[in-house]
Amino acid sequence: MTTAARPAPAGGPVVGLDLGGTKIAAALLGADGTVLARHSRPTPAREGAAAVLDALAAAAAAVDPGHSAAVLGIAAAGVIDPRTGMVTSATDSLRGWAGTPLGVGLANRTGYAVACDNDVRATAGPELAALHADGADHGSLIFAAIGTGVGGALAVDGRMLHGAAGIAGHLGHLPSPEAAGLTCTCGAPGHLEVIASGPGIAAHYARLTGTPVDRLETVAARAAQGDAHAVTAITTGAAAAGHVLGGLANALGPDRVVVGGGVPRVGALYEDALRDAFASELMPPLRGLVPRSPLLGHDAAVLGAAALTTTLPLHHPGALR
Missing domain, CATH: 3.30.420.40 (ATPase, nucleotide binding domain)
Incomplete structure (x- = not known):
């Protein structure tokens, strides 16, 4: 690559x-x-x-x-x-x-x-261009941006999807079992964003402990110190994202899956949980497909x-x- x-x-x-x-x-x-x-x-x-x-x-x-x-x-x-x-x-x-x-x-x-x-x-455009540069003229891509919200982009057979009114790729508003009973920022119940975004993970920690926290980094620091509730909040959010992305991979058959944004940067605890959940969803022809970090930086x-x-x-x- x-x-x-x-x-x-x-x-x-x-x-x-x-x-x-x-x-x-x-x-x-x-x-x-x-x-x-x-x-x-x-x-x-x-x-x-x-x-x-x-x-x-x-x-x-x-x-x-x-x-x-x-x-x-x-x-x-x-x-x-x-x-x-x-x-x-x-x-x-x-x-x-x-x-x-x-x-x-x-x-x-x-x-x-x-x-x-x-x-x-x-932001996903250069990722698709990289597939083309590697000879995949009809490459397919799932790009997830997980930060304050959960956004995304989908490219199929070399073409970025835009959809009606430009709404294609809003991965944060796919249903997630881990978010059952929670109200999303869009007003609907049970969407991925409310459990997998940075604020979503922080809110889940607060529900588990009864103690509000200011930001995701605070939860990550507590997880590093062995706080079991912090570990649960992070791994639940990561697994929710991994399950949704794995299901999408089965539907779209991507050559590359990219996960960017601020949330994955909390470290291996998050990345490992997301990758394990992603792998658990994959159909046999896609086994071996692993979510990757973005190619480009700021x-x-x-x-x-x-x-x-x-x-x-x-x-x-x-x-x-």
Whole structure:
């Protein structure tokens, strides 16, 4: 397996943006995929969609002050429909974000042609490109991002799935037996996110002990000290994720399964429980398939965002004027 999958813009520089709930990251990529400039700034998450779009435009201007690029790709939080360029759904981590015309709104502010997608799908793009680089032109991929929430991306036979309204890949909202009776952030009962995310694991520890904890790292530290309830909370969340991913693997037949995000970084206790649960679900032809860590580090989202400009529809300035 190749150890890098840097998307090279076709024919000229490209701006890549990564929009999260707390930070905007921007990069200018040269025609060979080299990062020429970087910039980051806080996300004005509580100030409304117009303020977020303005901050995105300012970040693009900071990395490309001479406007050497003609296209921009953005990896954004929320449910993004890349065909319409709309944010079709979002949590309240970005106030008023649902219903935002992301593609055209950003194109009008910057003058670039804009491609946009969900941040997890964009981050998964280089993973799919790596399969292609290894000769799997029709490779299939499951990518899970387990952190504050549980997101994902699915690629089948070389093609990233977007689905109706851009909702494909939201793995956190698959049913999980371990989450039975618990209400998910989306309001429905029994979804994976409520037991397998960082806050979900911390909440499970609090249910077991009657003692609230501030974050996942606190639970991990207590598990390392032998706290049986902390071990249970972590391994339950990991096993829940592993069972769901194993079932998906049977349905999709992936060449690669990638698990990223902050939660897996708590260590071997989590990773071993997830892998054991995953393996327990697999049909015989898939035995030997093992979840892997992402190939790229902190640049993955902006690199994937830039690559969107070669695979997704472009939204041009002027449509909202």
